[in-house]
Amino acid sequence: MQSEMIVLSEVRSNEIKNEESQNENIQNIRKRPGENVKIKRELPKIDPSSVPPPSRYLPRETVPIPDRWRLIEAIGVNERWWDPYNQNTLKADRPLFDDWFVNLAIISDTVLELREIPIPVGPQGGARPGSIDIFGKGNQRILSQNLITSVSFIKGDTAFRPPDWEIRLTPVINYNNVRGKENRALLINPADGKIRKDEHIALQEAFVDYHIRNVSDRYDFDSIRVGIQPLILDFRGFLFQDQQLAIRLFGNRKNNIWQYNIGWFRRIEKDTNSGLNDIFDNLREDDTFFANLYLQDWPVLGYTVQGIVAHNRNREGNNPLFFNKNGFLERPASLGVERGYNYNVTYLGFNGDGHFGRLNLTHSAYLALGNISANPLTSFFEDEPAKIRSWFLALEPSIDFDWIRLRTQFLYASGDKDPFDNKAQGFDAIFENPQFAGADTSYWMRQPVPFVGGGGVFLNGRNGILNSLRTSKEQGQSNFLNPGTYLYGVGIDLDVLPELRVFANINKIGFANKSIIEVLRNQPINSKSIGWDTSLSLLYRPTFIQNVVFRASGAMLYGGDSFKELFSTDRKGDKFYSVLFNLILSY
DSSP states (O other): OHHHHHHHHHHHHHHHHHHHHHHHHHHHHHTOTTOOOOOOOOOOOOOTTOOOOOOTTSOOOOOOOOOTTTGGGGGTOOOOTTOTTSSOTTBTSSOSBTTEEEEEEEEEEEEEEEEEOOOBOOTTOOSSTTOOSSBOOOEEEEEEEEEEEEEEEEESOTTTSOOSEEEEEEEEEEEEEEEOSSTTSSSSSGGGOSEEEEEEEEEEEEEEEEEEEEOSTTOOEEEEEEEEEEEESSSSOSSBEEEEEEEEEEEEETTTTEEEEEEEEEOOOBOTTTOOBOTTSOOOSEEEEEEEEEESSOSSTTEEEEEEEEEEEEOGGGSOOEEOTTSOEEESOSSTTOOOOOEEEEEEEEEEEEEETTEEEEEEEEEEEEEESOOTTTOSSSOOOEEEEEEEEEEEEEEEETTEEEEEEEEEEOOOSOTTSSEEOOOOOSBOOOOOTTGGGSHHHHSOOBOTTSSSOBSSOTTOOOOOOBSOTTTSOOOSSSOOEEEEEEEEEEEEETTEEEEEEEEEEEOSOOHHHHHHHTSOOOOOEEEEEEEEEEEEOTTSSTTEEEEEEEEEEEEOHHHHHHSOOSSTTOEEEEEEEEEEEEO
């Protein structure tokens, strides 16, 4: 210690001597007679970005402190586990250990729905004496409660780069209660009555995400995700949007201008009444291979385009009959000869979303090519395959005026022209969930309308837009022998208050081709018009954030000519309603 003090003293003494010598030289220059001398003292040049290293002779000046996530506790800010908007280890603000974080989310999703759909009187007898009409009372009340828990374990500092690992589990507990007014509308056995209660435990997410590598200093990357995971194959969910067992390789390039996804998924069987995954049942023999590529800011700044190729391979025609939990036949659909079929279909799609100046535009176009092993309307004794040749187009241009967005929407899905030839020209998706033209606030997209007298199928699927004549979107097979769909209309979005948004839509809906409808109903149909679908909905966030979200909507379908011919009743105007209340509480 004494030697260090001596060395420091010598260093300081030399610095003082050097400074005195410099001052003495300056004074000598000033004393020279007859000379005007400007004294300019040269200072050493210092790089402002550099920090000189400390001298090895200086004493240690660092002191130990807590890690940077807990440093804030030194000024009295402590975490509250129940508060997701302050320091909280459960919300990944601080690591559990090393650089492993946990993110916990708990969501309560409550739905109360009042609706009216065309319901036939049960063949074994109606619920009321004297009820001998073809159509009974279609009023129903639905209550569904989901409790969703999501737990993610994340490795890595995600504030600056993608995580190295992510492991996520999302179990869901569902309870649903449906009350109707007709026997056999909810359960196959009329003795079971008009009320159906059910509960289900599902696993909606269970995956491992591994960050393979970074490929640039801007953190362009490649990653792989394996397990049950959310998948959406285009911007609005026209082709597929669901949570399925999948392997997906994804990443980006050139500062996120290019993004890609390559993957495969096999469909998990769905629970009949909740629509959630049923992991206790066998996987379906339905595989999809897909690849898509996104290009941002093309052809103009602010617009993103996407190209996609998806191949759906279904081999469920080799299986025995499949009945759902309520006793109704799901596969194959009870159309024609009620015979199973397999299919291969490849979807070629081009999609876009963004804006051109003030004009916003979303577009989606698909071509479906493939084959069906047997036409269910003609394959009585032997397989008569059919070629799939169908297409789809959707457009939504809109423009913003301060707090108002005006929208127009147009959709066309091709329909089959001749049910007895070797071509299947009706477009059908893999598992659609379109965010379009009002989405689930629309009557036609929210409510499945039974095709009464046509084989136990529905004209459209719940939360779907296509008139595909499937038993259900969740458990049925795709059907390319369908009448197709057209839709056009207008809508408006109003940000009335920062916490209140109002949506309104009016759409005209109909069949693209009515040939197969006439064949299945064995009656001529004079019009393609299903009718006008009007809806009004509001979204209210009282705290301005997503922790409390309340939705309410009302929709009315005014039946068109073809709808009245298919579902003729004594009720004036053939109006059907749908009312929805939804409360979401999130932690």
